[in-house]
Amino acid sequence: MKYDVVAVGAGPVGSLAAKYSAMNGAETLLIEEHPVIGHPVSCAGLISVKALDECEIGLGKWINNGITGAFVCSPDGQEIPIEGGEVKAYAIDREMFDQELAKQAAKAGADLLIPAKATGLRKEENVLEVTSQGERLEISAKIIIGADGVKSNIAKWSDLGKVKKILPSIQILGPYDANDPSFVEIFTGSVAPGFFAWAIPIEEDTARIGLCASRPFQHLTSMLKYHKVVSKRYRGSDFDPIRGAIPLGPLERTISKGIMIVGDAAGQVKPTSGGGIYTGAVCAKIAGEVAAKAIKEGDTSVERLMEYENRWRSAIGRELKIGMKINEVLGRLSDSDINELIRRINDPKILSIISKYGDMDYPSAVVKKLILKKPSLLKSFGLIAKAMR
Numbered sequence: 001m002k003y004d005v006v007a008v009g010a011g012p013v014g015s016l017a018a019k020y021s022a023m024n025g026a027e028t029l030l031i032e033e034h035p036v037i038g039h040p041v042s043c044a045g046l047i048s049v050k051a052l053d054e055c056e057i058g059l060g061k062w063i064n065n066g067i068t069g070a071f072v073c074s075p076d077g078q079e080i081p082i083e084g085g086e087v088k089a090y091a092i093d094r095e096m097f098d099q100e101l102a103k104q105a106a107k108a109g110a111d112l113l114i115p116a117k118a119t120g121l122r123k124e125e126n127v128l129e130v131t132s133q134g135e136r137l138e139i140s141a142k143i144i145i146g147a148d149g150v151k152s153n154i155a156k157w158s159d160l161g162k163v164k165k166i167l168p169s170i171q172i173l174g175p176y177d178a179n180d181p182s183f184v185e186i187f188t189g190s191v192a193p194g195f196f197a198w199a200i201p202i203e204e205d206t207a208r209i210g211l212c213a214s215r216p217f218q219h220l221t222s223m224l225k226y227h228k229v230v231s232k233r234y235r236g237s238d239f240d241p242i243r244g245a246i247p248l249g250p251l252e253r254t255i256s257k258g259i260m261i262v263g264d265a266a267g268q269v270k271p272t273s274g275g276g277i278y279t280g281a282v283c284a285k286i287a288g289e290v291a292a293k294a295i296k297e298g299d300t301s302v303e304r305l306m307e308y309e310n311r312w313r314s315a316i317g318r319e320l321k322i323g324m325k326i327n328e329v330l331g332r333l334s335d336s337d338i339n340e341l342i343r344r345i346n347d348p349k350i351l352s353i354i355s356k357y358g359d360m361d362y363p364s365a366v367v368k369k370l371i372l373k374k375p376s377l378l379k380s381f382g383l384i385a386k387a388m389r
């Protein structure tokens, strides 16, 4: 088989990259190793209204719940509300969402091959070795887009290195009496050292409850049993957790000759929240478009593909860099530091700044605003201010 562009991985990023490649005139193939697109799911499925727009998908059966705000909970159990006032985000069904995006790639003209697992790459010729239903195939491509997720083989086989940090995660779906089913709940501190835990209500009495931490299973069982707030709201007894991982800190280089790496595979994920759908979608569309243009021009060299590298870095590179610093700094705070920080934030003026300027896709904006408008917070944010210089 021969294609102009092969996108490996039919997650949201691979599908969007394939859609943009096909839309821009390249003969495009999208392959996915699993027999059902979007399954298994390893995602809390919280995306902003802006992310939904960026994915060009709109409202549909993949929407579980509209989210208007968040409660941020300190280790000592203070809960502060960040009110959005209107629907700011959605809890989505990732399986249906991913399937719809793959359908749109096909509508745009991309071929789909499922299940088909890339098992090797012959770099010199840009030939992918693929296994599909027990059959071994060779697929030659002028450009391969590696959208194969956090454990990306395409990045590895292309010697593009590894993302800086991988956070193990765990999540369950369970009966949960949320404080308000239109608010997500964020739990900070040693409940999930170095990151945070969450409850995302998907309906009145059910939520996705999870966290990122080393030894995630131990942290999850302990949170469900003993956490001041979660243990009272979680109504389940046994659970069937799904595991996953979140890549933080992008690859130093996301292209080589005839290769582009995108999405989780490239570490294009917000280090403050672990959200990768918005950032991945922004980059996927650039990758698909640049791939098709490069093919039209008959030039798939590193120099030509630099357009992708430059454009995605100018779109989200700075946000990822600042996010990485915020993640590192917050990760160093003790439970008592966080209790104090949240106590200070729980001030109507500060909460209104957060509500007004908070943007889950560009969290650095609100941190900067807080530092500008509320210098008294600098004491608590001192470390962050330093990190942002």
Ligand SMILES: Cc1cc2nc3c(=O)[nH]c(=O)nc-3n(C[C@H](O)[C@H](O)[C@H](O)COP(=O)(O)OP(=O)(O)OC[C@H]3O[C@@H](n4cnc5c(N)ncnc54)[C@H](O)[C@@H]3O)c2cc1C
Pocket: 008, 009, 010, 011, 012, 013, 014, 031, 032, 033, 034, 038, 042, 043, 044, 045, 046, 047, 116, 117, 118, 119, 147, 148, 149, 150, 153, 169, 170, 171, 210, 243, 244, 245, 246, 262, 263, 264, 265, 269, 274, 275, 276, 277, 278, 280
């Ligand atoms: C617990 C958890 C919670 C999260 N919550 C959120 C959230 O609420 N909001 C948000 O925005 N983000 C969230 N994320 C991150 C989000 O899930 C990812 O950023 C997003 O899925 C990235 O999309 P992707 O297409 O790059 O990768 P993926 O969605 O991982 O897709 C990669 C695809 O490639 C396929 N693949 C891999 N190897 C091969 C191969 N060799 N051959 C063929 N196919 C292959 C895989 O099967 C998979 O379908 C969360 C992640 C985790 C782990």
